[in-house]
Amino acid sequence: MTPIMAKSEAAELIVAARIRKKLTWAEIASELDAPLVWCVAALLGQHPMPATQAEQVCALLDLDESVAESLQRQPARGIDPALMSDPTIYRFHEALSVYGPAIKELIHEEFGDGIMSAINFNVDIARREHPDGDRVVVTLDGKFLDYRW
Amino acid sequence: MTPIMAKSEAAELIVAARIRKKLTWAEIASELDAPLVWCVAALLGQHPMPATQAEQVCALLDLDESVAESLQRQPARGIDPALMSDPTIYRFHEALSVYGPAIKELIHEEFGDGIMSAINFNVDIARREHPDGDRVVVTLDGKFLDYRW
Amino acid sequence: MTPIMAKSEAAELIVAARIRKKLTWAEIASELDAPLVWCVAALLGQHPMPATQAEQVCALLDLDESVAESLQRQPARGIDPALMSDPTIYRFHEALSVYGPAIKELIHEEFGDGIMSAINFNVDIARREHPDGDRVVVTLDGKFLDYRW
Amino acid sequence: MTPIMAKSEAAELIVAARIRKKLTWAEIASELDAPLVWCVAALLGQHPMPATQAEQVCALLDLDESVAESLQRQPARGIDPALMSDPTIYRFHEALSVYGPAIKELIHEEFGDGIMSAINFNVDIARREHPDGDRVVVTLDGKFLDYRW
Amino acid sequence: MTPIMAKSEAAELIVAARIRKKLTWAEIASELDAPLVWCVAALLGQHPMPATQAEQVCALLDLDESVAESLQRQPARGIDPALMSDPTIYRFHEALSVYGPAIKELIHEEFGDGIMSAINFNVDIARREHPDGDRVVVTLDGKFLDYRW
Amino acid sequence: MTPIMAKSEAAELIVAARIRKKLTWAEIASELDAPLVWCVAALLGQHPMPATQAEQVCALLDLDESVAESLQRQPARGIDPALMSDPTIYRFHEALSVYGPAIKELIHEEFGDGIMSAINFNVDIARREHPDGDRVVVTLDGKFLDYRW
Amino acid sequence: MTPIMAKSEAAELIVAARIRKKLTWAEIASELDAPLVWCVAALLGQHPMPATQAEQVCALLDLDESVAESLQRQPARGIDPALMSDPTIYRFHEALSVYGPAIKELIHEEFGDGIMSAINFNVDIARREHPDGDRVVVTLDGKFLDYRW
Amino acid sequence: MTPIMAKSEAAELIVAARIRKKLTWAEIASELDAPLVWCVAALLGQHPMPATQAEQVCALLDLDESVAESLQRQPARGIDPALMSDPTIYRFHEALSVYGPAIKELIHEEFGDGIMSAINFNVDIARREHPDGDRVVVTLDGKFLDYRW
Amino acid sequence: MTPIMAKSEAAELIVAARIRKKLTWAEIASELDAPLVWCVAALLGQHPMPATQAEQVCALLDLDESVAESLQRQPARGIDPALMSDPTIYRFHEALSVYGPAIKELIHEEFGDGIMSAINFNVDIARREHPDGDRVVVTLDGKFLDYRW
Amino acid sequence: MTPIMAKSEAAELIVAARIRKKLTWAEIASELDAPLVWCVAALLGQHPMPATQAEQVCALLDLDESVAESLQRQPARGIDPALMSDPTIYRFHEALSVYGPAIKELIHEEFGDGIMSAINFNVDIARREHPDGDRVVVTLDGKFLDYRW
Incomplete structure (x- = not known):
């Protein structure tokens, strides 16, 4: 075995x-x-x-x-912490540091008390052409889940 | 003063x-x-x-x-670390843990060696209606910057 | 103001x-x-x-x-980290350390790949009488969410 | 050997x-x-x-x-810290962050100063059918131990 | 109020x-x-x-x-982490680092699989005279709790 | 070699x-x-x-x-940090968190400014029979060392 | 006073x-x-x-x-750790993560075993015009100190 | 393979x-x-x-x-954290701790709200002769990126 | 009061x-x-x-x-962790990182298994004139304590 | 190779x-x-x-x-962090925690704003006989470096 x-x-x-x-x-x-x-x-x-x-x-x-x-096989999910400081990944972490609290405010304003699911969830990535240099567009799309007792 | x-x-x-x-x-x-x-x-x-x-x-x-x-006033940017574990914000962090390395692979495949800028960058948030429950859609849109010596 | x-x-x-x-x-x-x-x-x-x-x-x-x-007001949720080592709270953390991976195996076996929601979720606590000393019974009850792309 | x-x-x-x-x-x-x-x-x-x-x-x-x-063999008990951020296990940790202090208040109110034992303790897990989606039910059942000098 | x-x-x-x-x-x-x-x-x-x-x-x-x-009032128990490095307290922490695994072996050998309770527990401290300099004697006395499902 | x-x-x-x-x-x-x-x-x-x-x-x-x-061979002493959260060892750490500052006060009251040595030091462990369940008794016995310039 | x-x-x-x-x-x-x-x-x-x-x-x-x-007054020098993740400061930290070991190799190759002093040291910052966008030029200038017993 | x-x-x-x-x-x-x-x-x-x-x-x-x-192969970039305390590398970290906030102020004063890119970026190292001992001169040269929505 | x-x-x-x-x-x-x-x-x-x-x-x-x-009043001893990175204090920490294991070997070789006391201990500081620049001389003088059961 | x-x-x-x-x-x-x-x-x-x-x-x-x-070979210098808690090495760390800020004050008083070099530096260790038990004497001797722009 x-x-x-x-x-x-x-x-x-x-x-x-x-x-x-x-x-x-x-x-x-x-x-x-x-x-x-x-x-x-x-x-x-x-x-x-x-x-x-x-x-x-x-x-x-x-x-x-x-x-x-x-x-x-069923995985244990997660990232090697050393990868979080790779510059290509870190920029997403930085964006979350800068915009996370604003996004939280706007989710609550639009949907009420709850979260965007990270399970019933998908991500897409695309190139958007732009005269000043092409852009990376990442779309996060998750079901809203309200706190429900 | x-x-x-x-x-x-x-x-x-x-x-x-x-x-x-x-x-x-x-x-x-x-x-x-x-x-x-x-x-x-x-x-x-x-x-x-x-x-x-x-x-x-x-x-x-x-x-x-x-x-x-x-x-x-010019800010010092960043998040109070305690906020990172608020469930509404944490789900974005979790998504980055699960999908970050895949996104890195795809940025390099499509654009070459570089990053999505978090400075020349914008975020949008929208509600997408869905019969199984409406969805939060967050779009991250940043200029690709290639490593250029 | x-x-x-x-x-x-x-x-x-x-x-x-x-x-x-x-x-x-x-x-x-x-x-x-x-x-x-x-x-x-x-x-x-x-x-x-x-x-x-x-x-x-x-x-x-x-x-x-x-x-x-x-x-x-909408809260930022979470615990003061110092409280995690209060003995009454720590015992739950310890139980999660000892039984967490077993619970994960059993959720996947019974439900497939996914999680117990902590949002569509409730907790109850009860006293159960017992001749050797009464018992604390805490019931966690959350909707199963399957990874769904 | x-x-x-x-x-x-x-x-x-x-x-x-x-x-x-x-x-x-x-x-x-x-x-x-x-x-x-x-x-x-x-x-x-x-x-x-x-x-x-x-x-x-x-x-x-x-x-x-x-x-x-x-x-x-007698084990040294505990969890690989990397597993704590696996989403299936993390949700229990999050629930403890959100409800731990409330559970502490209610244990003290019902039983007095003490803890739920994590040693004289058992856990059960069950599926509860529900029209909105079946639920994971985890029951933690531990003997109350009062602080006794 | x-x-x-x-x-x-x-x-x-x-x-x-x-x-x-x-x-x-x-x-x-x-x-x-x-x-x-x-x-x-x-x-x-x-x-x-x-x-x-x-x-x-x-x-x-x-x-x-x-x-x-x-x-x-019911306390949240625990120590200010800064105090753990005060030399008088640190020596107990160091003794636990050096002898903890040996004590664990001997508890299991003498009592089986379980722990010394820190709840049904008392501590005493005494001075023991000694020609080479008096000694601090700290006695930890806790009920053995066996892992019992 | x-x-x-x-x-x-x-x-x-x-x-x-x-x-x-x-x-x-x-x-x-x-x-x-x-x-x-x-x-x-x-x-x-x-x-x-x-x-x-x-x-x-x-x-x-x-x-x-x-x-x-x-x-x-002369060792480098100390404990694998993962062992500190093994329940049998953790209870000693918890007792130190709860009683450490009190022990410090009492050492200073009885002996003056100084510490219990962890070097000129011994530990003993014994079983004490008790009708409510036998007890683990751990005795820490170290020479008092006063701060002496 | x-x-x-x-x-x-x-x-x-x-x-x-x-x-x-x-x-x-x-x-x-x-x-x-x-x-x-x-x-x-x-x-x-x-x-x-x-x-x-x-x-x-x-x-x-x-x-x-x-x-x-x-x-x-004589200061205790250093940075508030929260500032290290401000994007403007973080980029310097990232550059050190990426190029630090290469700089170390080159200091040793050119000067031998030793360091660039951070005490006998000055920093200058300048704008360098460039058709693709002006550049920040930061010059670190410190005395080489060789390990000398 | x-x-x-x-x-x-x-x-x-x-x-x-x-x-x-x-x-x-x-x-x-x-x-x-x-x-x-x-x-x-x-x-x-x-x-x-x-x-x-x-x-x-x-x-x-x-x-x-x-x-x-x-x-x-495309790398995951970053430094082994143990290397950050090597004295030759640490001095750069120390300089950033002492001068980082000042450099941030001066970048904002000269260029406005933004950062020095660490991607469109180069580093050079040189020896500068000096009667009191030769000097290490490290030049960091990165494109200014303004926060642009 | x-x-x-x-x-x-x-x-x-x-x-x-x-x-x-x-x-x-x-x-x-x-x-x-x-x-x-x-x-x-x-x-x-x-x-x-x-x-x-x-x-x-x-x-x-x-x-x-x-x-x-x-x-x-009897103090709780120790340093504000932020001070450890002040350059004047950090150099002592760095010296301990570089020479600590060598000092440990030499204490054991000369004295046997034990430590230099930090309690029965004194420190002195002096200026030593030197043609290449005066020197700081710090003398640590502590009683040897052997591990004695 | x-x-x-x-x-x-x-x-x-x-x-x-x-x-x-x-x-x-x-x-x-x-x-x-x-x-x-x-x-x-x-x-x-x-x-x-x-x-x-x-x-x-x-x-x-x-x-x-x-x-x-x-x-x-040129080393990357530093200590395995686990060794810092070996008692023989830790006592030096503790002495630095207790006396570090005092030594900093006295260096500044005697020499002005600057540091003791850890590079142009040597250490010696000696046994000093003493009727109450022999003593470890460690002498740190480093060139004073003043902050010089």
């Missing part, structure tokens, strides 16, 4: 195969017919992947069955 | 006046002809406000000149 | 009045016709209280209108 | 065998005639397991004697 | 009165007919004090009724 | 051998003619052990010379 | 006066005939200021003698 | 080869025709390196293709 | 009086016939001061009896 | 060889004709060692060339 491969190890193998095979994340997601951000997050270990998709991705990238087994 | 009123104190007075006068943030922003999230963030102390708008808001809310002076 | 009284200050006044008037939390909750744990949490500053109840509690405890105003 | 297998390693092997053999935690607990949450917690390394049960579980899952030896 | 005096403030007043009236803690405990360590801990804010004793101590020290009211 | 075996590794081997040979800590300490708590602490890596005792323990437990060499 | 005004309080008064009198930092530094960054740092409380300059600045800004007294 | 070599491992191999081949960083940078600080930072793992340069450096240092592959 | 003045407040008043009366610490210590470092530490709140000396220092500095009362 | 041996690994090998060959640190330092504390610190990894000495020590201790190579 061997343990199930850690999701971090599976992610490292997927990343290596993706680069060496010169596949984009977009191509992989399209192959799996999965939403883009969800798909990358799942391959990095943040969502359990259905068996069919897990096997599809291993076939596509020539990876072992043990990777597919790992992808299907 | 007295010190300039702290921005946290000005924010407390603005919040009190807003509630007692039964004004929404949206009405205030509209009165100042300012973008909604920017306006709330500025009134909570995260942006310096131009003199005209600072005086307009004080007139609207019957607040002292000392509040207007405080609103114009 | 004065700021709205801080919820921590309102809570201190409510606690003082409750003790001096020899009222139990149960009597107050019953007077307000509110669930017990919700009611205490709200009076300690964790939930906004509807105007009627806020005024009722001030009448019952001979407190100022400024307390009622504070009770109605 | 080799060291006793670490409980975390034993847990990884048990989890792998459970998934590959398509056994549920409930089936394992039933086979061992053990309470469900206790059983999962013990297999994850939080309780020493009596020899008979440790051997039963290894037989059931085709695991080595070294796993059974590890399961019997 | 005024808040109940904070226990830290009551403790400061008790300490000041004790010093100015040249009373020892031992004399105060004896006057209240209370165990010594319990009594000092209660006066420093770690235990609620029965009304009779709270009033006795205020009479003895010429303190206000508001101090007596504060002493009776 | 190989490094000296880490004390944590030696401790793991000693614990494994002790369990497999069904020896108690008390039997080992008695065999070495050493005080009980000192002996367990030394075997867990907190004290250097004289060569004779180190070799005796390896003979008794059928362990390599490399373990004996490790036991004699 | 009153305490000397805290340097943080003096800084708040200087900032308020500077803004109300519409003076730039550059004008103040020029008036005091002091290097620009040194002067602002000293007025914000990071350097003791000679009596003549302290009095000059108070005359210029119509501030009390108590401010001048505060400016002359 | 094997994972891509970690950038920290590649850096260790580059450092070892550089020392054994007695090459300076300056010689390597010159060979690659790359700016000095950028080049060292990239080789230490902070920037992805173009394929040509990655292969050049491996040829120069007799390193494997796996090092070249690692150098091209 | 008023609380005893906090030692930090007494220290602020002593510092203010010392500066305004143009007295050096050395003159104060000499007046009190006390060792220099001990005397400054005691006046800053780290040691209780005998009544005679406490009154002498208040007479010398024209301070209230309440300062003398504060100086005699 | 292999990486250069980590300095921590080299230190472990040196310590093992020193113990097995029954050499004292003093004998090694004398053999290398190096100051005692410097020499131990360098062998533990805190200073680069000149090639001649590095080879001498490997010859003396029968260690590989790879150890000598490691000893010559």
Whole structure:
């Protein structure tokens, strides 16, 4: 009996195969017919992947069955704290520091006492062309949940 | 000589006046002809406000000149760490923990090595109606900056 | 213009009045016709209280209108970190340390990938008589939310 | 002489065998005639397991004697701090942040100065059907211990 | 309505009165007919004090009724973290760092799986004469509680 | 040349051998003619052990010379921080949080300005029978050291 | 006897006066005939200021003698940790995270084993015009100190 | 399939080869025709390196293709926190603690509300001869970015 | 009844009086016939001061009896953590980081298993003239205490 | 190509060889004709060692060339944080907590605004005989550096 491969190890193998095979994340997601951000997050270990998709991705990238087994396992979600200070990720953290309390005020004003769900939730990312330099547009879309006793 | 009123104190007075006068943030922003999230963030102390708008808001809310002076001052930006665990704000932090590394991968894939600016940046918030319960939609829109030596 | 009284200050006044008037939390909750744990949490500053109840509690405890105003305000939720090590509260934290991962396994086994909501959620507390010493029974009851993209 | 297998390693092997053999935690607990949450917690390394049960579980899952030896060892209890921010576990932590001080007030009101034991203690988890979506119900049941000099 | 005096403030007043009236803690405990360590801990804010004793101590020290009211209130227990590095307190913390795991082994060997209660618990302190210099002897005495489901 | 075996590794081997040979800590300490708590602490890596005792323990437990060499090395003392939240050890930490400042007051009252040494110091642990359940009694006994310039 | 005004309080008064009198930092530094960054740092409380300059600045800004007294006092240097996450300051911290180890390698290659002094040290800041947007140029200039026994 | 070599491992191999081949960083940078600080930072793992340069450096240092592959990968940027207290790096951190708020004031005075970019940014390091001991001169040069909604 | 003045407040008043009366610490210590470092530490709140000396220092500095009362009180010792990063204090911390383990090895080699007491301990500070610049010489002198069961 | 041996690994090998060959640190330092504390610190990894000495020590201790190579490498200096709570090292930290602010006052009084260098710096350790028990005397001797712009 061997343990199930850690999701971090599976992610490292997927990343290596993706680069060496010169596949984009977009191509992989399209192959799996999965939403883009969800798909990358799942391959990095943040969502359990259905068996069919897990096997599809291993076939596509020539990876072992043990990777597919790992992808299907229920994860413990979260980020390596060291990654929070990577500049590309940190800018989102900074935006939350600057605008978080304002967003909280406006959620309460518009919806009442409650939260935007991070579970019934999706994220999308797009490029918006702009004469002064193209822009990254990230859309967070979650169900409003009101405090309900 | 007295010190300039702290921005946290000005924010407390603005919040009190807003509630007692039964004004929404949206009405205030509209009165100042300012973008909604920017306006709330500025009134909570995260942006310096131009003199005209600072005086307009004080007139609207019957607040002292000392509040207007405080609103114009250059802030030290950031969030009280205790607020990060307020559930309404925490869900955004959690989403960043779950999806941050995936977003980083996709920014690099689409744009190359760089970041989404948090300075040349805006945020919008909207309600999206949905049969299973309406949704909070937050859009982050920042200029891509590539690492450029 | 004065700021709205801080919820921590309102809570201190409510606690003082409750003790001096020899009222139990149960009597107050019953007077307000509110669930017990919700009611205490709200009076300690964790939930906004509807105007009627806020005024009722001030009448019952001979407190100022400024307390009622504070009770109605939207809170920033969370605990003073120093309280987490109070032995009565710490035991719940310890139980979560010991049983949290087991509970996670069982939620996923029974419901699939998702969480117990802490928003569409209620808590109850009861005494259970027992020959070896009575027992505290705390029931956490939250809607299951599945990860849904 | 080799060291006793670490409980975390034993847990990884048990989890792998459970998934590959398509056994549920409930089936394992039933086979061992053990309470469900206790059983999962013990297999994850939080309780020493009596020899008979440790051997039963290894037989059931085709695991080595070294796993059974590890399961019997007295543990150092506690959670990997990284797991506290897994969303499924975090919601319990958040509920404790919001309701902990209220629960403390009500324990003292009902029982006097003391705590709910986390040692003479059990936890149960159940599904409660509900038209708006089924609910997770977690019951914490611990002996009241009064401060007694 | 005024808040109940904070226990830290009551403790400061008790300490000041004790010093100015040249009373020892031992004399105060004896006057209240209370165990010594319990009594000092209660006066420093770690235990609620029965009304009779709270009033006795205020009479003895010429303190206000508001101090007596504060002493009776249920405390949130714990230490100011800055005090943990005071050398007199730190030595106990260091002894726990050096001997804690050994004590854990020996509790489990002698009593089985469980803990020494810190609730059904008392502490005593004594001077033991010794030719090489007198010794501080602190005795911790707590009921054994076995993990019992 | 190989490094000296880490004390944590030696401790793991000693614990494994002790369990497999069904020896108690008390039997080992008695065999070495050493005080009980000192002996367990030394075997867990907190004290250097004289060569004779180190070799005796390896003979008794059928362990390599490399373990004996490790036991004699001067340690860096201290506890793995994760162990501090093990419930059996945490209760001592909690008792120090609740009673530490009272103990400090009483040491200063009885002995003057100074500390209880944690170096010229011993610990003992005993079972005290009690009709309501037996008790753990831990005695800390250290030389008083006065601040002396 | 009153305490000397805290340097943080003096800084708040200087900032308020500077803004109300519409003076730039550059004008103040020029008036005091002091290097620009040194002067602002000293007025914000990071350097003791000679009596003549302290009095000059108070005359210029119509501030009390108590401010001048505060400016002359030897400071305890350092930054409020909350300021480290202000975006304008954070970018320097981020640059140090990304380039610090490379700078260390190059100091050792060019100068040998040692450091750039932060005491025998000065900083300058300038605007460099650039067609793609002007640039901030900060020059750190410190004496090399070699490790010398 | 094997994972891509970690950038920290590649850096260790580059450092070892550089020392054994007695090459300076300056010689390597010159060979690659790359700016000095950028080049060292990239080789230490902070920037992805173009394929040509990655292969050049491996040829120069007799390193494997796996090092070249690692150098091209997009990094997660940041510093091992333990390095922040290395004296050579710490002095820069200390300078930021002492002068950071002054630099912030002067950026706002000269440029308005915004930041110095750490992305559109370069660093240079030079030796400045001085009769009292030569000096390290580090120049930080980043584009000003104004807060722009 | 008023609380005893906090030692930090007494220290602020002593510092203010010392500066305004143009007295050096050395003159104060000499007046009190006390060792220099001990005397400054005691006046800053780290040691209780005998009544005679406490009154002498208040007479010398024209301070209230309440300062003398504060100086005699038993302190809770320790440093404000913010002060640890003041450069003048930090250099001692850095020296301990670099040389602490070497000093530990040498204490054990010369004296055996034990520590240098920080209680039976004194510190002295002197200027040593040197052609390359005068030197600060700090001598730490503490009794060796061996681990003695 | 292999990486250069980590300095921590080299230190472990040196310590093992020193113990097995029954050499004292003093004998090694004398053999290398190096100051005692410097020499131990360098062998533990805190200073680069000149090639001649590095080879001498490997010859003396029968260690590989790879150890000598490691000893010559430029270190990243600092202490494993776990070691800071080893009692022998902690007492120095405690002394700094108690006397650090007093030493700062006296450095400024004697030398003006500046620091004791930790770079142009040496440490010595000696035994001082004393009838009440011998004493550890540690002398810190560093060049005064004044803040000089």
